[in-house]
Amino acid sequence: MTHPEYILTLSCPDHRGIVHRVSGFLAEHGCNIIDSAQFGDALSQLFFMRVHFAAEDPMVSDATLRADFAQVAAELKMDAQLHDAHKKPRMMLMVSKIGHCLNDLLFRYKSGLLPVEIPAIVSNHTDFYQLSASYNIPFHHLPLAAGASAEAKRAQEERVMEIVRMNNIDLVVLARYMQILSPEMCTTLKGRAINIHHSFLPSFKGAKPYYQAHERGVKLIGATAHFVTGDLDEGPIIEQDVERVDHAMGPDTLTAIGRDVECVVLARAVKWFVEHRILLNGHKTVVFK
Known part of the structure; x- marks a missing residue:
């Protein structure tokens, strides 16, 4: 029994x-x-x-x-x-045009390594519509033009939150979703939205950070998974990891290594969340592994 x-x-x-x-x-x-x-x-x-x-x-x-x-x-x-303990949390994935983290999480979900339900994928681009369809997951294209007005951003975010509410979402994962969330949305999703980024910040900001790092001759590549807050990329850290690199590696190799680290770090953070292992401690986290 x-x-x-x-x-x-x-x-x-x-x-x-x-x-x-x-x-x-x-x-x-x-x-x-x-x-x-x-x-x-x-x-x-x-x-x-x-x-x-x-x-x-x-x-x-x-x-x-x-x-x-x-x-x-x-x-x-x-x-x-x-x-x-047996109820699978409901997770919504958000992505833009870089899909390694999305693809990794979907594979872990499908293979039973990640005990979640994924009722929705949201993107401001259509690049991963077919990938979403291959997993039989509804894909929501919510475009946001470059330089969009504050009113347009609010309208787009309200549509995102409507999907969250309609699907009873427990966790939102920004799997390389390249849009800054408003302070209001961050407050609404406090403690249940996770983001992933490279760990070069604040040294190498903007486009092609791995190319910038290559030019400076970095020897460590890392990634950080954290809760989303109104302070950009400064939310409570859940998990980090690094990989050594050397002078013989070109920027494309560094980028590939960085993406692998990002996938692993994000997957760990998501798994710990769905297993209820993460507790907030002010601006930090306690993670019972």
Whole structure:
């Protein structure tokens, strides 16, 4: 017999007895802990915890479990979420004209490596319409002309958010979507939108950053996945990685290596999000791997 499984994530002011209180609550409600991780941040004085558990007592309903824990959360001033471990989050992908991250995430989704549902792909170009169709995923072309007015950008973003609302999207992934989101949209999507970019910033901005890096003789290429905020490319970092390069590599080789790193870093960040392993800690994140 299989039992319902949950993932509990929480943060609260740090003090003695939190783990005891949570584990005791679960034991009293007929739950068996499968795995658990916790972290106390001395600087923010916050405590973070992720618990994966099975609800083994058929007499304790989902509603009872949630209502009873809500009382504990209120008492300990917790920011807590209780997730169904078997429910696949709904993810929307956004892309422009560079498709390596999109292609990688779609492959991981199709092969079962990424436990998500993808009800929509949004782009301001039509380059990946056929790729989307090959996975039988609705493709939404929402063009935005270069130099578009503020009114046109607001209208386009409202259409994007309508797709988010209609499809009950849990996570928006900017898989090399080359448009700056408005502060209003960033606020609406706080904590549930992830972006990927090369890690040369702020040194090499603008077009062809890998060519700029080659001209400067860089020896490390990296990528950063972070939550989207109103501060461009400065949101809470989720994951980063680097790859060594040398003088014998041309700018095209550097670009290819960089794209590989971007794919891996973004895939890790998305997987950790859908597995409820990321907790916000001010301008930083706590990631229970």
